[in-house]
Structure formats: structure tokens, C-alpha cells
Amino acid sequence: MAKPKGKTPSLLSMSTGIPAAHTCGKATPCDRCNEKVSKGESCFRIPKMKSGFTGHPLFCVTCTKEIIQQTTAELRLLVEENQHILNT
Numbered sequence: 074m075a076k077p078k079g080k081t082p083s084l085l086s087m088s089t090g091i092p093a094a095h096t097c098g099k100a101t102p103c104d105r106c107n108e109k110v111s112k113g114e115s116c117f118r119i120p121k122m123k124s125g126f127t128g129h130p131l132f133c134v135t136c137t138k139e140i141i142q143q144t145t146a147e148l149r150l151l152v153e154e155n156q157h158i159l160n161t
């Protein structure tokens with residue numbers, strides 16, 4: 074394998090991007106549960122590709138936690154199911 078150039082990408086940075094902590098500027102509903110995040114409250118912005126451009130929908134902390142847990146579970150499964158390939 075040739076030496077890869079640059080920073081190692083992650084699945085997050087290669088697909089939609091990495092969630093960024095954000096302080097809500099104006100009351101905005103969470104993109105997932107529709108619960109309103111009040112101005113000044115902590116939340117996350119997760120980049121999302123939508124018909125060619127990248128949006129930054131807002132997610133409440135509870136939904137972000139669930140998304141992170143789901144990501145972790147899927148990654149673990151990916152590694153477990155492909156150990157025979159990844160460990161050679």
C-alpha cells in the first residue's frame with residue numbers, strides 16, 4: 074500500500090460530517106423529535122446532504138446522544154462482522 078496522503082478521514086467526515094456543538098441562536102425545532110430547542114440552549118448541528126447542498130439541521134441533546142449511540146453500535150457491528158477481513 075502506498076503511503077496515504079493527508080489526514081485520515083473518518084466515516085463521519087467522509088459522509089455527512091461531524092456533529093458540532095452549538096448554542097441555539099433562536100428557538101428551533103429538533104430535526105428528529107420536533108421538540109423545540111430554546112434560544113441559548115445547548116444542541117448539535119449535524120451536516121446533512123440534501124438535494125446537492127449541505128444543510129445543518131439542529132438536533133436536541135437527547136436525539137444527538139441516540140444518534141451517537143447508534144453510530145457506535147453500527148461501527149462495532151461493522152468491525153465484528155468483518156473481523157476476518159480487517160484483521161489480515
Ligand SMILES: [Zn+2]
Binds near residue numbers: 103134
Ligand atoms: Zn430531538
